[in-house]
Amino acid sequence: MKKQIALSLPILSGLLLSACGENDDTINFGTQQYTDPKILAHIVEGIVEDRTEYNVEITKDINASPQVITSLEQGEFDIATLYSGEVYNNHFDGVEFTTDAEETFRQAQEGFEEHFNFTWYDKIGYTNNYVLAVNENVANEHNPEQIEDLEAYADQLNLGTDNTWLEREGDGYRDFQETYDFSFNDERGMNVRLMYEAVENDELDVVTGHSVDPQIIELNMKTLEDNKDFFPSFEGAFVANNDMVEEYPEVDEILQELQDSIDTETMTELIYEVDLEGRSEEEVAYEWLEKNGWLD
Known part of the structure; x- marks a missing residue:
């Protein structure tokens, strides 16, 4: 009888642990x-x-x-x-x-x-609205105020954005091109942190940032007026x-x-x-x- 009890203890412990796990609700x-x-x-x-x-x-x-x-x-x-x-x-x-x-x-x-x-x-x-922001070099050289000001030299600019915006329908990059009637030289979807690192390393000229991004201020970037009310x-x-x-x-x-x-x-x-x-x-x-x- 004692031997049977000894053999049952590990099993009983496992059952108790299992029961605890079932009651451990996870959100x-x-x-x-x-x-x-x-x-x-x-x-x-x-x-x-x-x-x-x-x-x-x-x-x-x-x-x-x-x-x-x-x-x-x-x-x-x-x-x-x-x-x-x-x-x-x-x-x-x-x-x-x-x-x-x-x-x-x-x-x-x-x-x-x-x-x-x-x-x-x-x-x-x-x-956390989308905003279009240019790096300090573009701001100093061209002094754009509105998004449409970029049209004259957009084919010389490299755009960085999050992957979501490239894929979005209705208010993503494809519709942006139709609304503003221009495209950038290159567009790269990436992690937001990597995007701002690329700005700091002079690899990107313009980004679709967000209104809560502190990097826009830290990197002396300039946000542009959405003069065609594209971004919701x-x-x-x-x-x-x-x-x-x-x-x-x-x-x-x-x-x-x-x-x-x-x-x-x-x-x-x-x-x-x-x-x-x-x-x-x-x-x-x-x-x-x-x-x-x-x-x-």
Whole structure:
């Protein structure tokens, strides 16, 4: 009898560990290559793991927002950060293009709920619009003020951009060429950090940056007026598949609390700490949480 008990102990231990694993619920957060959704993922991670029994697993550097959306739809991700202007990327019909920020956000919120069964939460509070910026040499030599000013010498300029913009329909590079009626000498899709490193090394003349990018200021780049109103508004928001919303009401409540919590200036400062000071997204996120009283 004693021998049988001894043999059963490892098995019993394994069963107990297995049972613990089954109760260890995990929330999956997917992010694009940008720094801001990575910071936000760790902010959500910090609050969820502080207040609940759940763990948060973060998958970073998804190539483009459409892939994030597919993973949300298939249940591979529970939460992501998306931008209102994503509504113009041909995910569903019936969308009317406008540069009005409120209308863009409304169409995104209602459209993704109807067609994808997502909850598109209210705004986090910051805007991450596309901007066209030229390096210091181009700014000094040509002094462009508007995007259309580049037309006369665009065939001499090399463009750097994120992979998403090259692939986007409606407000991506293909439609940009039609709207402004010019093309650049070369266009390269790359990681945002590598893009700004290429600017610093004089390998790129112009980039599609984002309004929260601190590198634009750090590298003395000049942003140009979008005089043909090509770029829509990109206001950040958390998005979750509704299975997660229904199954984890505590997480849903946390995402609602984070609405209107980070403005554009604050997000730019957080990104500066990561991209230019070399700190990790996790460290910066948890510092913000501690400083602003989010953790118990």
